[in-house]
Amino acid sequence: MSRIRKAVFPVAGLGTRFLPATKAMPKEMLPVVDRPLIQHVVDEARQAGIEHLIFVTGRQKSVIEDHFDRQFELEVTLKERGKKADLTLLSEELPDAGTASFTRQQSPLGLGHAVWCARELVGNEPFAVLLPDVLVQHPRGCLAQMIDAAEKLEDKANIVAVEEVPADRVHMYGVVGVGPSKGKAFTITQMVEKPKASEAPSNLSITGRYILQPEIFGVLSKQAAGAGGEIQLTDAMVQLARTQPFYGLKFEGRSFDCGSKIGFLTANIAYALERKDIAPVLRAELTQLLKE
């Protein structure tokens, strides 16, 4: 498969599950330890070799654009105060000029529509999609594992990350049917968005990471609304699977569904427990809290 250079981040969602925190602040800017959710996901994409970041934003989301720009007042103040480590951190994280693009999804018509909004920016090449609600804790991240797997597949392959979920949660996700293995990946036989437990083809859910061929855009342009009255990416993938192969990859690492309060809070604790500067004290505090 040709190299995956571009990644799409759909960040237009309203974040109603986190109100009132998300009334004036995008949910993607909620911090997991000291990095916004979106920064964690961008880190994963860069670690996988992504060169161009494409954000599909919406109204009230301009702070995301500011986050990926320079902040002169802050830089001047940090310089005056001799805070070299902070300055280095900010400059290392800044995308090179021209490598971050922003487009707006003007109406909340669903994930499929959000991805379609990126069609002009992606152009005619395979690309990645990363949903910032999902964090995967693994030294290499999830997308790098997918790109490794994709390299061993045919040119026009599409690949989605999957993981096992309990039967009583399959209705919250896209779910795939499992066919023969090919290297670390397996052939997908079916995809259903938010099935009832009794109708789910397996207990493997789509985990918010995709490598897609550009032909998905043609399908999306004609895609009718599906589950929840929204234009679903999964439905368009079902159409594309008629002409192109689709694979699933059970990735290594632990995922956190940060679209839910429990997933978000657990992610904060898990990521903090990986930090040498925070973990010892946090562990002691948590132990004390749990005793009380």
Ligand code: G1P
């Ligand atoms: C979206 C996708 C779904 C996927 C999920 C992962 O759903 O439509 O297929 O399993 O993300 O988080 P959403 O969470 O936007 O309802």
